[in-house]
Amino acid sequence: MLVIGENINASNRSVAEAMASRDREFLEGLAKAQAEAGADFIDVNAGAGQDAREHGSESMEWLVELVQAATDRPLAIDSDVPGVIEAALSRYRGERLIINSVTAEPERLATIGALAAERKAWLVALAMGAGGIPDTVEKRLAACELIMDHLTRLGMAAEQIFFDPLVLPIAVDSSQGLVTLKTIEQIKSRYPGARTVMGLSNVSYGLPNRKLVNRGFLLMAAHAGLDAAILDPLDAKTMSLVKVADMLAGNDPFCKGYIRAHRKGSIVD
C-alpha cells in the first residue's frame, strides 16, 4: 500500500504557525521524519478556503521548494484551487507526482484534469460532485463514472486516477463504513486499471479511541482493495499495520518487508 504522509497540512495549527512565521526548520523536520518513517509521498497543503484562493500560491511555492530540499520523496500537491496547483507545479522538479484532488464538478475536472494530464501526474479524484459527499454507493459510483469519462477524454490513463471513495462518520450513520468499503470494491471491479486512495480519520469522528477505529478501517479497506492511504506515518502502530496488510495480501514476498521493518525496530503493537 502506498503511504501518503498527511502531516504538512495548514489545517494543523502547528503547521499553520510554522508557515506564518516561515519556520523552515520545523517543516523540514516534518518532511524528513515522514520520509524516514516510510511515507512514499509527502502531501503538501498550504491552506484552504478564501485565504488559499488569495495567498495560497505564494505559500504553496515556498512549501514545495522547502519540502523538495528536505527530502527526495515525491510530493502530493494538496489543493482544490487550480491556480495554487499550477503554482506548485511551477516549482516542482520531480517526475512522480500526485495532484490531490479533483471532484466530479465539470469545471474542476476541466482545469485540474488538464494540469494532471499535461504533467502526467497521478490524480486523486473524490467520488462526489458539487452536492457534498453522497450517502450511497450508487451516487459515489456515478461521480466516479463522470470523472473517468472526463479524464480519459483529456487523455489520462486509468492508471493515473486514484479514486477516493470518501467516508462519512459511522457515529452518525452506522452503515457508512460499509458504504465506503463497497464503493472501493465496485471501483476496483469497474475500473481494473484505476487505483483507490483514502484518508481514514473521518470514519471515527465523534467516537472514543479514534486511532484504533481508523486502524481497523485501514485493514478492512486494504482487503476491499485500497491501494493507497493518506495518513500520519509518524503513527508507528498504523505503519506497522500497513506492513501487516501488505504481507497478508500477498504483496510482501517471503515476508521480507515485514521482517526488515521488525529488525529496524519499527514494528510495534
Add this chain to the structure above:
Amino acid sequence: MLVIGENINASNRSVAEAMASRDREFLEGLAKAQAEAGADFIDVNAGAGQDAREHGSESMEWLVELVQAATDRPLAIDSDVPGVIEAALSRYRGERLIINSVTAEPERLATIGALAAERKAWLVALAMGAGGIPDTVEKRLAACELIMDHLTRLGMAAEQIFFDPLVLPIAVDSSQGLVTLKTIEQIKSRYPGARTVMGLSNVSYGLPNRKLVNRGFLLMAAHAGLDAAILDPLDAKTMSLVKVADMLAGNDPFCKGYIRAHRKGSIVD
C-alpha cells in the same frame, strides 16, 4: 462476530497440568474470565491424539461439568474423536452448542455429522480431507462441497454449518493469507446460509510480533465475511478490534456496543 474463547485447551501446558491435577479453581477461573471478557462460547478441549482416544471421554466429561457450573455461556465441544464428543454431549445440559470439528473425511462426517444433526448443534467443518490442509482455494472449496452434501443429507441446515477456511503460515508461502480470505469469500457466496469461523494464530507462525499479524488478519477476514473467530478473549486488544470490526461492518447500530465497551474501559489500543 461471534467469539469462541480458546483458552481451555489441553494443548496449553498450564491447562494440561490443571487437568492432570484436577485443579478445578484454575479452570473455573479461566472459564469465568473468558465469559466476562465477552466470549460468546467457551471452547473445551480435553486433549488430542492417542491419549484422547484412550482417556479423552473421562477428561471431557469432567471438563464439561466444570465449565457448565462456572459460567452460563454455551460450550464448543472441541474434539475430533466421536466417542469423546458423545461423552461431552452426555453431560452437556445446554441447548446452544457448537461441535468443533469435522472434516470432509466420510467416516468423520457420518459419525460426527450424525451427532450434530441429532443434537441440532452448530458444527465447525474444516475445509480439508484426509490429506491435510489443501494449499489452494479450489481444493478447500471441494472439501466444503463434500461436507455440505453430506451434512444436508443428514438433515442439517446450512445455518448449522460453520466452515473453517483454514490458514497456513504466510512465512512459508506468502500467498496463504489471500488463499484463506478468498476461501471465506467463496464460501459466503456459494452457501449464503452457512457461516465461517477461524482460528487466527496459524497465519503468523514463524514471524515476530505474531499477535499484531493475527489481529490484522482478523480485520481483513472480517471484511471477507468471517462470522466467528476462535481466539483468546483475554487479549483485550483483540477483543477491542472485534468490536471495531462489528461497528465498521454495520453490525453495531448507533455504535452502542462499541461505546458501551469503551465506558467499561475495555476498549484498548
